Amino acid sequence: MNIPKTSFQRIVIVGGGFAGISLAKKLSKQEVQVVLLDKHNYHTFQPLLYQVSTGGLEPDSIAYPIRKILKDYPNFYFRLANVLEIDSVNKNLKTDIGYLKYDYLVLATGSTTNFFGNKEIEKNSMTMKTIPQSLNLRSLILENFEQALLTDSLDEQDALMNFVIVGAGPTGVELAGALAEIKKGILPKDYPDLDTRRAQINLIQAGDRVLKEMSREASDKAEDFLEKLGVNVWKNVRVTGYDGKNVSTNNTNISFETATLIWAAGVKGKTIKGMDGENYLTKSCRLRVNEYNQVKGCNDIFAVGDVACMESQDYPFGHPMMAQPAMQQGLHLGDNLLNMIEKKPLKPFIYKDKGSMATIGRNKAVVDLPRYKFQGVFAWFVWMFVHLYFLIGFRNRAVVFINWVYNYIRFDREARLIIRPYKKNRYIFKNY
Numbered sequence: 001m002n003i004p005k006t007s008f009q010r011i012v013i014v015g016g017g018f019a020g021i022s023l024a025k026k027l028s029k030q031e032v033q034v035v036l037l038d039k040h041n042y043h044t045f046q047p048l049l050y051q052v053s054t055g056g057l058e059p060d061s062i063a064y065p066i067r068k069i070l071k072d073y074p075n076f077y078f079r080l081a082n083v084l085e086i087d088s089v090n091k092n093l094k095t096d097i098g099y100l101k102y103d104y105l106v107l108a109t110g111s112t113t114n115f116f117g118n119k120e121i122e123k124n125s126m127t128m129k130t131i132p133q134s135l136n137l138r139s140l141i142l143e144n145f146e147q148a149l150l151t152d153s154l155d156e157q158d159a160l161m162n163f164v165i166v167g168a169g170p171t172g173v174e175l176a177g178a179l180a181e182i183k184k185g186i187l188p189k190d191y192p193d194l195d196t197r198r199a200q201i202n203l204i205q206a207g208d209r210v211l212k213e214m215s216r217e218a219s220d221k222a223e224d225f226l227e228k229l230g231v232n233v234w235k236n237v238r239v240t241g242y243d244g245k246n247v248s249t250n251n252t253n254i255s256f257e258t259a260t261l262i263w264a265a266g267v268k269g270k271t272i273k274g275m276d277g278e279n280y281l282t283k284s285c286r287l288r289v290n291e292y293n294q295v296k297g298c299n300d301i302f303a304v305g306d307v308a309c310m311e312s313q314d315y316p317f318g319h320p321m322m323a324q325p326a327m328q329q330g331l332h333l334g335d336n337l338l339n340m341i342e343k344k345p346l347k348p349f350i351y352k353d354k355g356s357m358a359t360i361g362r363n364k365a366v367v368d369l370p371r372y373k374f375q376g377v378f379a380w381f382v383w384m385f386v387h388l389y390f391l392i393g394f395r396n397r398a399v400v401f402i403n404w405v406y407n408y409i410r411f412d413r414e415a416r417l418i419i420r421p422y423k424k425n426r427y428i429f430k431n432y
């Protein structure tokens with residue numbers, strides 16, 4: 001990999017997400033050599049992926065070059081590499097561009113979609129964890145309408161204009177709200193020769209409320225907002241299968257015919273061979289770490305962010321898989337790594353919950369702060385401010401802000417472009 005050997009200890013970070021970047025920033029001026037490896041050369045701001053999928057934002061406004069983040073840091077090296085295997089005995093990593101030795105290894109690989117073993121759903125559904133996946137979804141949504149125009153069969157039109165979203169966490173709720181707004185504001189103008197009033201947005205939730213990680217108040221209000229926008233909210237319904245056309249559920253009276261099933265029902269830790277044994281992982285494939293983010297049983301391997309599971313009394317299943325715990329763990333580990341190198345005692349990680357929020361659409365958001373809970377227009381402004389604040393890069397903030405103002409005033413989403421056509425394997429919809 002052409003990384004020089006120095007007298008400094010080498011810390012290798014795998015993953016330039018919220019956790020990896022926070023850690024890298026913390027180590028920026030220290031006497032250590034830091035190598036950051038990521039399979040993408042950009043950091044993704046995942047909370048706004050749904051806006052890329054629904055044409056509200058261009059992908060480059062929520063992505064930021066990792067090299068630019070690190071450009072002024074001495075002793076820093078970035079390599080575009082997919083890490084394939086960890087040899088913890090010899091402290092060596094196998095990647096698709098070669099091998100790399102480490103003194104300390106930090107796994108910040110995030111999470112991946114969890115289909116809970118259902119291969120049929122995995123094969124036929126759409127996901128939204130990365131920018132390429134969001135672009136696929138954007139293309140598919142638009143292609144569905146283009147295809148609906150070409151068929152005389154009302155059943156086929158309905159299936160093409162029926163969107164089924166599984167999972168009513170923040171991702172599902174935000175996506176459902178955005179699709180409902182497109183149906184109302186954009187489709188009638190773009191497709192005047194198609195009866196787009198028949199388009200359906202179905203949000204399916206296995207539990208008894210949407211946004212179940214938030215307060216009851218936030219859940220009830222979010223559901224109310226969704227219904228006002230025309231989203232069909234299905235609770236206590238579990239999706240059991242999807243063959244590319246029919247969605248089956250645990251309730252024999254409830255099924256859907258759709259060309260688009262979006263799976264937002266779960267995530268699991270993104271593991272790497274060598275650290276993927278049962279002794280390391282929880283049921284949701286997260287690496288068990290102690291209070292210092294040290295992978296249990298390993299002295300020099302750490303995990304932070306979504307992939308790390310720090311079980312505690314307050315968080316028996318680990319911290320929520322969200323940006324805040326990831327960033328806080330990254331920063332905290334920075335201090336602890338320096339303590340470790342200087343042979344000082346390590347400090348346990350304590351999560352400061354700053355609250356959570358979700359937006360359902362224009363003027364509609366729900367916010368739970370530790371002391372206050374509020375919903376509606378003010379919550380929506382708070383949601384926008386917080387997301388702009390945490391976006392990396394002045395240009396991205398400016399572009400997103402201008403887009404939001406433009407979309408707000410014009411009721412528009414200009415990025416509804418099929419730049420990279422997505423060909424789904426449609427064995428039923430033969431006309432396509």
Ligand SMILES: Cc1cc2nc3c(=O)[nH]c(=O)nc-3n(C[C@H](O)[C@H](O)[C@H](O)COP(=O)(O)OP(=O)(O)OC[C@H]3O[C@@H](n4cnc5c(N)ncnc54)[C@H](O)[C@@H]3O)c2cc1C
Pocket residue numbers: 014015016017018019020037038039040042043044045046047048049050081082083084108109110111128129130170171270272304305306307321322323324326357
């Ligand atoms: C659609 C969506 C909406 C979300 N909305 C919110 C929200 O509103 N609020 C909130 O707090 N959280 C939200 N989250 C969750 C939040 O984005 C994650 O909790 C956060 O990104 C976790 O940070 P991380 O650093 O652990 O992982 P990530 O940010 O996922 O970064 C992991 C990095 O590791 C890299 N990587 C993985 N495996 C390898 C490998 N083998 N080799 C090299 N590189 C690798 C990846 O390319 C990636 O860059 C959302 C997530 C999604 C998908």
